[in-house]
Every structure is written in C-alpha cells, then in structure tokens.
Amino acid sequence: xxxxxxxxxxxxxxxxxxxxxxxxxxxxxxxxxxxxxxxxxxxxxxxxxxxxxxxxxxxxxxxxxxxxxxxxxxxxxxxxxxxxxxxxxxxxxxxxxxxxxxxxxxxxxxxxxxxxxxxxxxxxxxxxxxxxxxxxxxxxxxxxxxxxxxxxxxxxxxxxxxxxxxxxxxxxxxxxxxxxxxxxxxxxxxxxxxxxxxxxxxxxxxxxxxxxxxxxxxxxxxxxxxxxxxxxxxxxxxxxxxxxxxxxxxxxxxxxxxxxxxxxxxxxxxxxxxxxxxxxxxxxxxxxxxxxxxxxxxxxxxxxxxxxxxxxxxxxxxxxxxxxxxxxxxxxxxx
Ligand code: PHE
Numbered sequence: 435x436x437x438x439x440x441x442x443x444x445x446x447x448x449x450x451x452x453x454x455x456x457x458x459x460x461x462x463x464x465x466x467x468x469x470x471x472x473x474x475x476x477x478x479x480x481x482x483x484x485x486x487x488x489x490x491x492x493x494x495x496x497x498x499x500x501x502x503x504x505x506x507x508x509x510x511x512x513x514x515x516x517x518x519x520x521x522x523x524x525x526x527x528x529x530x531x532x533x534x535x536x537x538x539x540x541x542x543x544x545x546x547x548x549x550x551x552x553x554x555x556x557x558x559x560x561x562x563x564x565x566x567x568x569x570x571x572x573x574x575x576x577x578x579x580x581x582x583x584x585x586x587x588x589x590x591x592x593x594x595x596x597x598x599x600x601x602x603x604x605x606x607x608x609x610x611x612x613x614x615x616x617x618x619x620x621x622x623x624x625x626x627x628x629x630x631x632x633x634x635x636x637x638x639x640x641x642x643x644x645x646x647x648x649x650x651x652x653x654x655x656x657x658x659x660x661x662x663x664x665x666x667x668x669x670x671x672x673x674x675x676x677x678x679x680x681x682x683x684x685x686x687x688x689x690x691x692x693x694x695x696x697x698x699x700x701x702x703x704x705x706x707x708x709x710x711x712x713x714x715x716x717x718x719x720x721x722x723x724x725x726x727x728x729x730x731x732x733x734x735x736x737x738x739x740x741x742x743x744x745x746x747x748x749x750x751x752x753x754x755x756x757x758x759x760x761x762x763x764x765x766x767x768x769x
Contacts, residue, residue, distance in 0.1 A: 447502045450480055454510055464521055471514060481507055547750075547769040548651050548758055551742040552633045555653050558677040559631045562670060564655065567630050569616040571637070572599065575606040577615035581622075581725045582694040595639040597648075609637035613654035614694060617718070617737055620656060621726030626733050627659040633742070644754040651742045656718070658728070658735030664697070664717055667736035671701055671715060678745070679703055690714055694722045695737060710748055713740035 454474045461467045474480050485503050488496050545553070556566045584591055594611035616632040632654040642648055657666070668687060675685045683703055690700040695716025702709035715738035720730035743758050750769075752758075757765045 451506050458513055547746055548742055551746040556631050556633055558674050564629045564631045567632055568634055571635050573610040573615050577618045578610050581618035582614055583719050583721045584693045597637045597639045611638055612636050613652040616654055617656050618726055629657045631655045647755050652739050655738045658733055662734045675703055694719050712745055713738050
C-alpha cells in the first residue's frame with residue numbers, strides 16, 4: 435500500500451513537471467508567461483496544491499514527495515526566469531532599430547568657417563566684376579619672390595620665412611608664402627584688363643601662437659588696366675568693407691611697404707573704438723608690370739591681400755587662429 439501510494443504520488447510530481455515544462459516552452463508571449471506563472475507557481479497554483487496535499491501522506495512518503503516537489507519548484511523557477519529574460523531581450527534586440535522612438539535629426543556637415551569667410555569675401559568682389567581663380571600651393575621661387583620684385587638678396591625676403599620643398603638644397607621649389615605669386619602668373623598669361631581675386635592656402639616656416647599659424651588662407655586681388663589710380667583702389671576696398679562689415683564701417687589707409695607695390699598701404703577698419711588692420715594693398719610696382727611683359731607707361735593697377743581667418747576672428751570674436759585647423763567639432767559646429 436505504502437509503495438503503491440508512493441509510486442502514484444511520485445508520478446504526479448513527474449506529471450506536473452512534464453506538463454509545466456511543455457506549457458512553459460509554448461508560452462511565446464509575456465502574457466502567456468504570466469499565465470503560466472499563475473497556473474503552476476501561483477499561490478493557488480498546481481505546485482502549491484500538490485505541496486498542500488502532502489499533509490494526507492504517511493510521514494515517510496511525505497518526506498520523499500515533499501523533497502521531489504521542492505526540487506521541482508527550484509527547477510521550474512529557474513526555467514521560468516530564463517524564459518522571462520529571453521522574452522525581454524527578444525522584444526528589444528540589441529542594436530536593432532526601435533521604430534517606436536521619435537525621429538532624430540541626422541548630423542549634417544557644413545562648410546568650414548574659413549571656406550565660408552573666403553566665399554563671402556570673393557562674392558563681394560565678384561559682384562564688383564572680379565573673377566575668382568586659384569593657383570598652385572607648391573610654387574616656384576621665381577613667382578613667389580623674383581617676379582614680385584623681391585630678389586634673392588633683398589632684405590624683404592626675411593618677411594616670409596619659407597618652407598622649401600627640399601630643405602637641404604633650397605632649390606627653387608617652395609610652398610607659397612602668400613597668394614601674390616598669382617599676380618605674376620595671371621599677368622604673364624593674360625592681357626589687360628584684369629580683375630581677379632585669388633583665394634588659397636599659404637605656408638610659413640614659423641612657430642604658432644594665438645595669432646600665427648604655419649598655414650593659413652589669403653585672398654589676393656589684382657586689377658590692371660589703363661588709367662587705374664589709387665582712388666580706384668580706395669573706392670573698391672571701401673566698398674568691400676561696406677559689404678562685409680556693414681554700411682557704417684569706417685576705414686583707414688596708412689602707408690606701408692611691400693616690394694611689389696608702390697605706393698603701398700595697409701587698410702584698417704574701426705573696431706571697438708580702435709583700428710584693426712585687415713589687409714595690405716598698393717599700386718602694382720612698375721617693375722612687377724614690366725616683369726610680366728606689360729608696358730608700365732600704359733598700364734597701371736592695384737593689388738591687395740588679406741587673411742580670411744583674421745577677418746573671421748574679428749567678426750566672430752575668435753581669440754586663437756589655431757582653432758581653424760585643429761578640427762575640433764565644438765568649434766566647427768558653431769558656424
Ligand atoms: N602678400 C602680402 C602679404 O602676404 C599682402 C599684399 C598683397 C600686400 C598685395 C600688398 C599687395 O603680407
């Protein structure tokens with residue numbers, strides 16, 4: 435009798451186990467999992483009633499069946515936990531797109547602040563009839579210095595500490611120190627009238643600080659024709675300042691020296707109660723015209739050169755020119 439009852443009850447633990455495992459495996463949603471938990475493991479569930487029924491067993495049987503039922507409870511609990519965490523992770527697989535999230539803006543690129551400034555400057559001159567052209571950054575000594583009236587022994591060459599392509603031989607190939615060599619190249623290739631602006635990178639062999647970079651942009655300008663005077667230079671640059679800095683901007687011209695202009699000037703704009711120098715300029719030196727094959731008794735012209743980074747620093751209150759080329763998005767995304 436004892437043996438029979440033992441066998442029957444043991445079987446019913448087994449039965450409960452196979453029923454519970456089958457039902458758990460087919461519970462394919464969180465609702466079904468919860469229903470399973472209530473049916474088998476809940477306070478009025480099948481496992482609980484099996485354990486409650488133990489009271490009617492003989493003491494020997496109670497121990498055996500009770501131990502089997504408690505083992506089953508442990509097994510079912512851990513199976514249930516596994517299924518539950520599986521179903522949670524399958525609802526939101528890692529790395530998948532959650533289409534229920536609100537839309538987010540994709541990150542958009544933009545023009546570099548130097549490029550924006552260059553375009554604004556060149557556009558102002560384009561509207562006054564100047565054409566935008568570009569020239570080589572790797573340049574010949576001849577164009578960078580000689581044709582601009584800066585001979586090899588001229589002290590003015592000290593103004594442009596040069597990066598030579600071959601630093602041992604100092605042969606005649608260098609990284610241009612300014613955009614002015616394009617004055618010579620344009621005149622060599624074209625007859626007057628000429629009106630061009632030339633944006634581009636320049637390089638200097640010097641240590642950097644808040645106002646000096648070893649590479650930077652310049653925008654060069656050149657106008658050559660019959661009868662061009664200093665008044666044309668001043669009028670054109672004044673109009674440029676009005677377009678880029680505003681209609682009420684005051685400008686100031688002072689004498690300055692560059693070997694390729696005569697007379698030479700620098701132009702400043704009024705800024706916070708003081709004067710800020712924004713470019714060098716002047717009437718193209720007769721020797722530069724002659725070097726390019728022009729008749730300097732017939733043609734005259736003016737030239738100017740400015741640094742777009744410096745102008746952008748002024749306008750945007752940027753205190754260190756090195757920000758332009760350090761590629762820090764915290765800086766670049768402000769433009
Ligand atoms: N090339 C000169 C510089 O780099 C600027 C300049 C250009 C001055 C044209 C006069 C005329 O400083």
